[in-house]
Every structure is written in C-alpha cells, then in structure tokens.
Amino acid sequence: MTKELIELDDVWKIYQMGEVEVPALRGLNFKVKEGEFVSIIGPSGSGKSTAMNMIGVLDFPSKGKIYLEGKDITRLSESDLAQIRGKKIGFIFQQFNLINTLSAIENVMLPMIFQDIDEDARVKKATELLEMVELGKRLHHKPTELSGGQQQRVAIARALANDPDVILADEPTGNLDSKTGTNVLGFLKKLNREKGKTVVMVTHDDKLAMEAERIERLMDGTMMSKKEAEELNGLRPTASKKKSKKNVAKQSSSIKRSSKKSASKNSIKSSKKKSALKRGKGGRIK
Numbered sequence: 001m002t003k004e005l006i007e008l009d010d011v012w013k014i015y016q017m018g019e020v021e022v023p024a025l026r027g028l029n030f031k032v033k034e035g036e037f038v039s040i041i042g043p044s045g046s047g048k049s050t051a052m053n054m055i056g057v058l059d060f061p062s063k064g065k066i067y068l069e070g071k072d073i074t075r076l077s078e079s080d081l082a083q084i085r086g087k088k089i090g091f092i093f094q095q096f097n098l099i100n101t102l103s104a105i106e107n108v109m110l111p112m113i114f115q116d117i118d119e120d121a122r123v124k125k126a127t128e129l130l131e132m133v134e135l136g137k138r139l140h141h142k143p144t145e146l147s148g149g150q151q152q153r154v155a156i157a158r159a160l161a162n163d164p165d166v167i168l169a170d171e172p173t174g175n176l177d178s179k180t181g182t183n184v185l186g187f188l189k190k191l192n193r194e195k196g197k198t199v200v201m202v203t204h205d206d207k208l209a210m211e212a213e214r215i216e217r218l219m220d221g222t223m224m225s226k227k228e229a230e231e232l233n234g235l236r237p238t239a240s241k242k243k244s245k246k247n248v249a250k251q252s253s254s255i256k257r258s259s260k261k262s263a264s265k266n267s268i269k270s271s272k273k274k275s276a277l278k279r280g281k282g283g284r285i286k
C-alpha cells in the first residue's frame with residue numbers, strides 16, 4: 001500500500017493585519033500519497049497559495065499539524081525546515097521567481113549550492129535538467145532574454161535540481177498560453193509517471209486540473225467534500241473516468257439518490273458556492 005507522504009491535519013492560518021484577523025485556512029485537512037498527482041482548484045482568495053505554503057513548509061500554521069512521512073514537522077526549527085525543503089521539495093512558483101542577474105544554468109545550479117554539491121556536478125546536473133525541458137540551447141540566457149514559457153521551464157528545471165520527492169506547482173501554467181501550458185503540464189505528468197515524483201498542482205484551469213489523478217477543491221479555507229464538489233459541477237479527474245462502466249453507473253446512481261435527498265437542504269449552500277467558484281474561474285479578483 002502506498003504511504004501518506006504529506007498530511008495536513010486541521011490546519012488554520014490566520015493572518016494578522018493590524019487589528020483585523022484574516023483567516024486564510026480554516027481547519028484544512030489534506031493528504032497526499034507517495035507518487036500521486038493531485039490538483040487543487042478553487043476561487044481566488046480561497047487559500048490555495050496559503051495551503052501550498054503549508055504543504056511545502058514555507059510557513060507555520062496558526063493551528064493544526066503538518067506531517068511528512070508520518071513525522072510531525074509542525075514545530076521544527078527554521079533551519080531544519082530549510083533542510084527538508086532543500087532536499088525533499090521542489091517549488092514551481094506562479095511568478096517563476098528566477099533571479100534576473102543569473103543565467104538559466106546559474107538559476108538551476110543555485111539550490112545545489114545550498115546542498116554542498118561541487119561545481120562540476122552542479123554544471124552537469126543543471127545542463128541535463130535544462131536539456132530535459134528542451135532548453136539545452138538557452139543555458140546562458142538570462143530570464144529577461146527568455147520567453148514566458150521558457151522561463152517557466154527554467155523554473156521547473158530549478159525545482160528538480162536536488163531531485164526532490166515532491167513537486168509543488170502553484171499555477172505553473174497561469175501566465176502561459178494554452179499550448180505552452182499544455183506542454184508544461186506534459187513535463188509534470190512525465191515526472192510523475194516516469195520518475196515517480198509526487199505532484200501537487202494549483203490551477204485555475206479546469207481542463208488542466210482534470211489531467212490529475214485526483215482533484216481537490218478549496219473553498220473559504222477548507223476542502224469541499226466529494227459530495228459538495230460533485231453537486232457543484234461534476235468535475236472528475238481523467239484517471240477516475242477510466243474506472244469500469246459498472247463502477248461509474250453504481251457511483252452515479254448513488255450520487256443521484258443522495259443528491260435527491262439533500263437537494264433542498266443543500267440548494268442554498270450549493271448555489272452560494274457555485275457562484276463563488278464561477279467568480280474565481282472566470283476572472284481573478286486580486
């Protein structure tokens with residue numbers, strides 16, 4: 001049986017803005033198994049980036065626990081957490097976060113410096129990674145000399161520099177046209193399938209989200225239940241569509257039965273959520 005790699009247990013994140021408290025996460029429960037490809041969707045402001053920061057131990061929760069491979073890492077020191085991040089987790093940020101004064105290869109080599117890898121090995125690994133993302137001919141270009149899609153691919157190569165077990169991608173295709181976005185997603189899928197990497201991806205794009213094995217929906221700082229989400233729009237990941245017809249038929253009749261029962265009870269709640277999701281999907285409210 002595959003084991004739980006990351007678990008968030010009743011995680012709260014409350015930002016303090018002067019006198020005002022902003023609850024970004026409200027009792028979030030989330031689990032990722034080793035080798036899974038999970039996408040997280042949800043409207044703007046629902047807490048997706050905050051959740052990714054927790055999953056990647058970039059920030060401390062206000063309340064709740066974070067487990068990595070079954071070990072409680074919630075209260076580790078910043079230097080221990082930095083070690084975990086450096087070795088185990090690769091981040092792909094929406095805004096790339098590349099260093100503009102460094103070339104593509106230097107950007108990819110940077111995380112390896114912090115792991116004390118010698119220079120020859122750094123150059124070799126960074127070159128291989130950039131070749132993998134089809135940027136072998138752009139090693140010495142600075143980010144400003146690269147297209148958006150190329151910068152995103154440098155960011156992917158950098159995320160893989162220390163061969164992390166987990167790749168966290170916060171809207172990795174958010175700034176790209178749909179063709180380049182599909183290519184970037186292709187790289188992530190390949191890393192998951194061929195190299196066994198665990199991938200958690202935040203996206204606004206339902207079509208891309210459905211390429212994952214599992215879709216989780218965030219709403220107001222908590223994950224929606226499967227039932228709530230299915231009532232909302234019936235989005236299902238590609239992998240679950242491959243289930244046998246019998247299973248699907250069984251599933252859909254039980255959904256029909258349960259949704260009939262709870263239709264009136266949930267109609268107000270669900271229409272509120274539906275319009276909120278639509279707002280987030282159509283245009284970003286930042």
Ligand SMILES: Nc1ncnc2c1ncn2[C@@H]1O[C@H](COP(=O)(O)OP(=O)(O)OP(=O)(O)O)[C@@H](O)[C@H]1O
Pocket residue numbers: 015016017022023024042043044045046047048049050051284285286
């Ligand atoms: N550093 C911060 N200080 C105060 N409030 C914050 C901070 N970061 C996020 N928030 C608030 O927390 C909530 C969740 O923000 P978050 O960035 O996680 O949303 P998101 O789902 O990633 O949105 P988007 O799709 O627009 O990227 C928002 O209401 C936001 O205003």
Ligand SMILES: [Mg+2]
Pocket residue numbers: 048049050
């Ligand atoms: Mg975000």
